[in-house]
Every structure is written in C-alpha cells, then in structure tokens.
Amino acid sequence: MTFYIYLPHSANSHKLHVLYWLFGLTCPDENFTIKSGAQRAASIEGVALMAPNTSPRDLNVEGEADSWDLGVGAGFYLNATQEKRKNRQ
Numbered sequence: 001m002t003f004y005i006y007l008p009h010s011a012n013s014h015k016l017h018v019l020y021w022l023f024g025l026t027c028p029d030e031n032f033t034i035k036s037g038a039q040r041a042a043s044i045e046g047v048a049l050m051a052p053n054t055s056p057r058d059l060n061v062e063g064e065a066d067s068w069d070l071g072v073g074a075g076f077y078l079n080a081t082q083e084k085r086k087n088r089q
Contacts, residue, residue: 004029006039006049014046021051029053 010016022034032038032051042049068084070072 002029002053003049004033004049004053006033006042008043008046010046011026011048016046016051018048021049023051023054028055069087 008016019038021036022036023029023031029051032049038049041047
C-alpha cells in the first residue's frame with residue numbers, strides 16, 4: 001500500500017497529533033496532497049498528515065471489472081467475507 005506522510009518541522013522536537021485522511025472509491029493518495037493544501041495548516045498547527053492510497057491497483061482480482069459504477073481500483077473499508085479477498089493489503 002502506498003502512503004503519503006507529511007511531517008511538520010516540529011516533528012523533531014515533540015510528539016504530534018496525526019490526521020488520517022481516508023479517500024474512498026478510486027482516489028489515490030495524491031488527490032489529498034495536491035488538492036487540499038492541508039500541509040500549510042498542518043505546519044501551523046503542528047499536525048502530521050497521513051493519507052493511504054485506499055484504492056488497490058493492478059491486483060487482477062477476479063470480477064474487479066464486472067461493475068461499471070465502481071470500476072477497477074475502487075476501495076472500501078470492510079472485513080472480507082470471501083476467502084479470495086481475505087488477505088488483501
């Protein structure tokens with residue numbers, strides 16, 4: 001899994017709060033980092049940012065392209081109910 005992590009300069013001197021940004025469906029981690037401008041506010045407030053790419057790519061999972069409205073790379077937060085999806089990381 002790919003992650004975007006932003007650490008403000010204050011990370012070297014004390015513990016930080018962390019904001020985890022979880023995008024949905026087909027958005028990669030770059031969407032948050034490019035479009036939000038959150039780094040400036042995080043720097044001022046001393047907050048770390050962490051945005052994982054929640055949409056797996058190039059897995060070739062059986063049936064991943066069967067639905068036009070979700071598409072390849074759509075991500076969901078759930079517990080797997082089928083053996084073939086049990087160990088996705």
